[in-house]
Amino acid sequence: MAKLDGKVAVITGASSGIGEATAETLAAEGAAVVVAARREDRLNDLVGRIEGDGGRVLPVACDVTDEEQAHALIQGAKDELGSVDILVNNAGVMQLSKIEKGLSDEWRTMFDVNVMGLLYVTDAAVQVMKEQGSGHLVNISSVAGRKTRPGVGVYSGTKFAVNAISEALRQELIEDNVRVTMIEPGAVETELPNHITDEEAKEGIDALYQLDDILQAEDIANAIAYCVTQPPRVSINEVLIRPTQQAN
Ligand SMILES: NC(=O)c1ccc[n+]([C@@H]2O[C@H](COP(=O)([O-])OP(=O)(O)OC[C@H]3O[C@@H](n4cnc5c(N)ncnc54)[C@H](OP(=O)(O)O)[C@@H]3O)[C@@H](O)[C@H]2O)c1
Structure with missing residues (x-):
């Protein structure tokens, strides 16, 4: 019997990177996975792979910054699959720039997705989990949720x-x-830095994302799988995980 047989896991931001890898990993551990994001074509590809491997998966088109959509994601998971045992709040954006650049639309997007979106989905999930008693x-x-530096202030603010x-x-x-559980990755090879528009910030982050042996999304997925497969008495509160070659 797989460790997560009978469990339902909802993963936001499952259309790429860490969320996509987490969905595949938790499905391989036996969980029925609800995969949420805005890009439905990418979700459909993921559904094909998980089902091809014998997993159970429900795709949901969801913009987490819309409170109604966020609540409907959790309600839909409960209605279709019977429970919400694990929620991985992964949807996120990183648009780095010095604060003096005044890129207020990007600040708003980061707070809307990384903080408000997480709160909306969590709010609905907590009600279900309280009823379940688990x-x-x-x-x-x-x-960046533990330390900051020039150009990273607003993104860091969302992660703090x-x-x-x-x-x-x-x-x-x-x-x-x-x-x-909070998971605190260092540099992971994903699409995340592609959304940076500020040239100075792009150059600033290049060295980090060009490390020879940068973390892969499945490294983070494996850490998440470890945390959610511990016995009920074990609560892993925090996992800080950097590429071996990352200094700060
Ligand atoms: N990569 C790193 O180095 C790194 C390091 C530390 C922490 N993280 C964190 O890891 C998480 C995942 O990022 P990633 O690296 O895997 O990057 P990614 O490949 O760009 O994935 C980001 C995911 O978030 C989703 N998303 C963005 N806005 C959304 C919205 N409004 N509603 C719903 N989904 C939304 C995207 O899906 P759609 O665009 O399809 O909606 C995508 O699936 C983020 O919270 C990020 O801050 C990443």
């Missing part, structure tokens, strides 16, 4: 917020038997 929230933060929200949730949900 659950596991996995919030994808970042090394994710860490604060995660720790408060952990304490608030102890009586409800809901575990909370």
Whole structure:
């Protein structure tokens, strides 16, 4: 019997990168996975692969910045699959620039997706998990959620917020038997840096993303799988994971 047989895992931002790899990994561990993102074509490719490997998967087109869509994602998972045992809050954007550049549309997008989107989906999931008397929230933060530097301030701000929200949730949900884990990756080879528009910030981040042996999405997926397959008494609160060659 696979470790997550009978469990339902909802993964946001599952159309690429860490979310996509996490969906495949948790499905391989036996979970029925609900894969959510805006790009439906990418979700459909993922569905084909998971079903081809014998997994159970439900795709949901969802923009997490829309509170109604975020709530409907969780309600749909419960209605279709019976429970929400694991929520991986992974959807995120990183548009780096120095604050003096004043790219306020990008600041808003990052806070809307990385913080408000996470809160909307979490809000709905917590209600379901409290009724069930169990659950596991996995919030994808970042090394940037622990420390910041020039050009990374606003993105860091969103991830510092994710860490604060995660720790408060952990304490608030102890009586409800809901575990909370924050995952803090360093550089992972994904599409994430492609959305940076500021040339100076792009150059600043190049060295990090051109490391010889950068982390792969499946490395983070494996860490998540480890956290959600521990016995009920074990709550892994925080996982900080860098490429071996990443200094800061
Ligand atoms: N890559 C890294 O180096 C790194 C390091 C630390 C932390 N992280 C974090 O890891 C998480 C995943 O990023 P990634 O590296 O895997 O990058 P990615 O490949 O760009 O994936 C980001 C995912 O977020 C989704 N997304 C963006 N806006 C959304 C919205 N409004 N509604 C729903 N989904 C949305 C995207 O899907 P659609 O565009 O299809 O909606 C995509 O599936 C993010 O939270 C990121 O901050 C990444």
